Amino acid sequence: xxxxxxxxxxxxxxxxxxxxxxxxxxxxxxxxxxxxxxxxxxxxxxxxxxxxxxxxxxxxxxxxxxxxxxxxxxxxxxxxxxxxxxxxxxxxxxxxxxxxxxxxxxxxxxxxxxxxxxxxxxxxxxxxxxxxxxxxxxxxxxxxxxxxxxxxxxxxxxxxxxxxxxxxxxxxxxxxxxxxxxxxxxxxxxxxxxxxxxxxxxxxxxxxxxxxxxxxxxxxxxxxxxxxxxxxxxxxxxxxxxxxxxxxxxxxxxxxxxx
Amino acid sequence: xxxxxxxxxxxxxxxxxxxxxxxxxxxxxxxxxxxxxxxxxxxxxxxxxxxxxxxxxxxxxxxxxxxxxxxxxxxxxxxxxxxxxxxxxxxxxxxxxxxxxxxxxxxxxxxxxxxxxxxxxxxxxxxxxxxxxxxxxxxxxxxxxxxxxxxxxxxxxxxxxxxxxxxxxxxxxxxxxxxxxxxxxxxxxxxxxxxxxxxxxxxxxxxxxxxxxxxxxxxxxxxxxxxxxxxxxxxxxxxxxxxxxxxxxxxxxxxxxxxxxxxxxxxxxxxxxxxxxxxxxxxxxxxxxxxxxxxxxxxxxxxxxx
Numbered sequence: 001x002x003x004x005x006x007x008x009x010x011x012x013x014x015x016x017x018x019x020x021x022x023x024x025x026x027x028x029x030x031x032x033x034x035x036x037x038x039x040x041x042x043x044x045x046x047x048x049x050x051x052x053x054x055x056x057x058x059x060x061x062x063x064x065x066x067x068x069x070x071x072x073x074x075x076x077x078x079x080x081x082x083x084x085x086x087x088x089x090x091x092x093x094x095x096x097x098x099x100x101x102x103x104x105x106x107x108x109x110x111x112x113x114x115x116x117x118x119x120x121x122x123x124x125x126x127x128x129x130x131x132x133x134x135x136x137x138x139x140x141x142x143x144x145x146x147x148x149x150x151x152x153x154x155x156x157x158x159x160x161x162x163x164x165x166x167x168x169x170x171x172x173x174x175x176x177x178x179x180x181x182x183x184x185x186x187x188x189x190x191x192x193x194x195x196x197x198x199x200x201x202x203x204x205x206x207x208x209x210x211x212x213x214x215x216x217x218x219x220x221x222x223x224x225x226x227x228x229x230x231x232x233x234x235x236x237x238x239x240x241x242x243x244x245x246x247x248x249x250x251x252x253x254x255x256x257x258x259x
Numbered sequence: 260x261x262x263x264x265x266x267x268x269x270x271x272x273x274x275x276x277x278x279x280x281x282x283x284x285x286x287x288x289x290x291x292x293x294x295x296x297x298x299x300x301x302x303x304x305x306x307x308x309x310x311x312x313x314x315x316x317x318x319x320x321x322x323x324x325x326x327x328x329x330x331x332x333x334x335x336x337x338x339x340x341x342x343x344x345x346x347x348x349x350x351x352x353x354x355x356x357x358x359x360x361x362x363x364x365x366x367x368x369x370x371x372x373x374x375x376x377x378x379x380x381x382x383x384x385x386x387x388x389x390x391x392x393x394x395x396x397x398x399x400x401x402x403x404x405x406x407x408x409x410x411x412x413x414x415x416x417x418x419x420x421x422x423x424x425x426x427x428x429x430x431x432x433x434x435x436x437x438x439x440x441x442x443x444x445x446x447x448x449x450x451x452x453x454x455x456x457x458x459x460x461x462x463x464x465x466x467x468x469x470x471x472x473x474x475x476x477x478x479x480x481x482x483x484x485x486x487x488x489x490x491x492x493x494x495x496x497x498x499x500x501x502x503x504x505x506x507x508x509x510x511x512x513x514x515x516x517x518x519x520x521x522x523x524x525x526x527x528x529x530x531x532x533x534x535x536x537x538x539x540x541x542x543x544x545x546x547x548x549x550x551x552x553x554x555x556x557x558x559x560x561x562x563x564x565x
Contacts, residue, residue, distance in 0.1 A: 029337055052363060053285050053438045065500045066336035068286020070493055073437045079468060082285055082310070082441040083371050086364035091383055114360070120393060126348040128334030128341075131311075134362040135384050164387040176387040177408060 003210065005236050007189040008148075010208050012038055012244055013236040015099075015146045015187040023096040024048040026136050029067050031146040032099035034247070035187075037063055041243045050095060052132040054080040062250035086132070090139050093179045098140030102147045103127050104158045107201050107222045108172075109165025109183035111137065111145065112158035120160065130162050137163035142184040149188035155221040166200035190216045192233065193224075201225065206233045261431025261454070261477035266486075266529045269453045269479035270296040273419050274305075277326075281308035281370075281417040281449065282315065284490060285440030286336060286498070290423040291315050292486030293455050295524045298322040308417055310366045310441060314489065314506050317341040318524070320356060321516050327357040329415075331366045338503050342510040352513065359394050365412045369396070370441050372414035373448025379411045386410065419478075420449035423487045425494060426463055427456045431474035434463045437493030439470045446472055455483035457495045483529075 005013075015035035019025060021044040027036045029051075037060060040047045049058045053068035057077030064072055073079050080089070089095065104112035113133060117124035137143055143165075147153055165183045166172055173182050183202075186193040192206035203225040204216055209232055217224050236244075264272065274280055274297060282290050294315040297305075306327040309316055313335055319325055321343030333344050347356035361369070368380035381400060386408075391397040396413040422442040424435035433454050435442065446452045454477055463471070484495075489502035509519050 053287070053440070055438065065338075065503065066286045066498070068336075068438050068440075069498055069500075070287070070437070070491060073287070073493060079438060081439050081443065081470075082363065083367040083444060086367050087371075087382070091364070114389070120389075123349065126340075126345045129330065129332050129360050130362040130388075130390060131332035132363040134388050134390070135364040135382075138386065139383065161387065161389045167387050172387070177383070178386060179383070 003235065005241055007208065009236060009241060009244055010233075011146065011148070011187055011189045013240045014192060014206075014208075014233055015144065016042065016044075016240070018144050018185050018187065019044050019047055019097065022046045022048075024050060024094070026050045026052070026090060026095045026098045026132075026140055028100045028133065028136070029064070031101050032144075034063055034244075035146055036099055037247055038240070038244050041247060042240055050085070050089065052082070052085060054082055054085045056080065056085075056089065063247055065251075086135060090132075090135055093139055093141060095140045096142070098136035098143045098180070100133055100136060100143060100145050100163070102145055102153065104153055104155055105145060105147060105165070105186065106155050106158045108167060108169055109145070109186065109195060109200075109202055110158050110161050110167065111163040111165060112160045114160040114162045116159055118159060133163040137165065137182070138178045138180060140180045142181045145183055145186045147186065147188060149190045149216065149219050151219050151221050154219065166195060170198065170200050172200075190219070194227070196225065196227075203227045204230060206231050208233050209235050261427075261433070261474045261480045263427070263429070263431055263459065263480045266292060266296050266455060266481040266483050267300075269293075269455075269481040270300055273451050273453050273479055274300075274302055275418075276302055277304045278302075278418040279306040279308060280419045280421065281415070281445050282421040283309060283440060283442045283445040284423055284487070285311060285438055287438040287440065287490060288423045288425075288435060288442070288487050288492055289313070289315055289490035290421045290455055290486065291488055291490060292483040292529070293421045293423070293453060293481075294319055295527070296529050297324060298520070298524050299529065308415060310363055311336070312344065313341065314503060317343040317506070317510055318520065320344050320347050321353065321510070322520055322524070323353040325356060326354075327359065329359045329361075331361045331363045335503055335506060337500075338507050342507070343516060346513070359396065360390065361394070361397070361412070362388075362390065365397065365410075366415070367441050367444070369412045369415040370444035370448050372412070373416045374444040377414060379413050381409050381411055384410045415448055417445070417449040419451045419453065420445040421453045421455075422446060423455045423483070423492065425457050425492050427454065427459050427480045428463045429459065429461060431477060431480045432463055433472040433474075433477055433480065434466065434469050436466055436469035443470050443472065447476060452476075452478045453481065454479070455481050455486045457484050457486070457492050458482070
């Protein structure tokens with residue numbers, strides 16, 4: 001790699017920049033957790049990390065392998081029960097941003113983490129299932145999705161709607177009574193997709209340095225629209241890269257280190 | 260009042276073939292030792308309930324204990340898929356596994372309803388997802404005050420709930436802290452309960468943020484130091500992340516999994532489970548006592564399993 005950083009590092013840095021200091025962030029495990037912890041270690045030291053295990057205000061300093069690692073409880077402002085984290089904290093719309101990943105995502109930002117294949121009873125691939133994602137996607141004020149881009153993951157229509165993005169398009173979230181604004185940004189290893197303001201279809205708004213529009217279209221399962229203001233995303237700074245690598249190094253058993 | 264018994268006795272007394280059994284513990288305090296005892300006692304046709312069926316349910320499913328799984332997230336956290344769970348769903352090995360799946364919020368509220376003695380709970384959830392189409396236990400409900408459409412989920416009432424806690428006292432009062440998950444609701448929702456503990460002390464003292472289940476809300480208490488491994492008990496052990504990573508390869512292959520099960524579960528007596536080297540009397544590897552040596556009946560703990 002000539003750029004001095006990997007596509008995954010670029011993705012983590014881009015996702016971390018989407019978080020602002022002082023935000024409250026409901027964090028999924030894996031790529032989202034890495035990016036959220038990076039943000040906390042760099043430009044957003046007052047970012048409030050909330051994990052579905054009930055740990056509010058966690059400051060792990062290393063990447064947890066699970067959403068319930070001891071380090072999350074030990075560094076949290078408070079630890080609440082699982083019914084409480086969903087009912088009192090997530091459901092009323094108290095949390096600014098939900099940070100999710102996906103096995104499949106479609107052009108309206110709907111997420112599938114349940115089954116691959118059209119037949120639920122006899123799936124081609126059985127995935128882990130919903131976890132906290134349906135209500136995170138419904139109730140956080142906005143959602144950011146971090147997912148590697150591929151033909152398999154970026155599909156015209158998901159096989160199973162585990163978590164709702166924009167449903168079938170404009171007006172759908174309102175009809176369903178979903179209180180949050182839905183997915184504002186999809187950060188991938190190639191660029192950034194954002195919903196078109198009128199149709200809510202995901203469009204390409206940013207590409208990573210060295211990535212062409214053709215590259216992105218080749219691994220997108222629908223005819224991807226390109227936003228008028230398409231821009232090249234700024235590469236990671238030396239400080240961001242150092243912080244990300246330090247996070248990974250501090251966590252020998254984490255996904256980050258095992259990748 | 261809770262009875263203090265051996266782990267083998269607790270499982271033998273509380274869990275029957277065909278029961279609906281919830282083993283809870285949200286990443287922390289997962290009752291692995293109790294799950295292994297269920298495998299050793301060869302319980303069959305269980306409906307297993309758990310928000311996050313991870314490694315212990317992968318083992319129970321692969322061992323053929325389960326007929327049905329009620330859950331919200333089935334994976335190996337931070338590692339990937341559960342291969343025994345997948346093999347059961349996709350290939351019916353070692354037997355078919357019926358699924359009922361929910362979101363975490365739905366499952367948590369189903370336990371809350373069970374603990375509250377209500378037939379259902381209400382939440383904002385599931386709207387627009389494909390989940391509701393696959394179970395009768397999710398339904399729309401209209402708010403009688405505002406007319407707003409909300410979601411109702413049916414109460415969960417397990418026959419038996421099994422949890423692991425840090426401590427109990429000699430009277431059978433149970434105390435756990437750290438990430439306390441949904442265990443309180445799961446115990447109160449169930450008809451019967453089994454609690455394994457790291458140690459049994461004379462009397463528990465108050466601790467900030469701790470959940471206490473009074474003795475009269477619990478069925479059986481059994482000493483099982485290290486009984487959460489590879490999960491952990493805050494203040495007693497750390498999560499064995501290496502084991503979760505290693506499980507991926509162990510569980511990928513049916514033969515390797517079966518050999519692992521023979522060696523590490525069927526081949527072990529219930530009181531020799533502690534994988535961190537803790538001796539059956541609760542003495543840690545460094546010689547420090549983890550808890551008082553309870554009057555163990557060796558015939559029961561060693562031979563009561565079959």
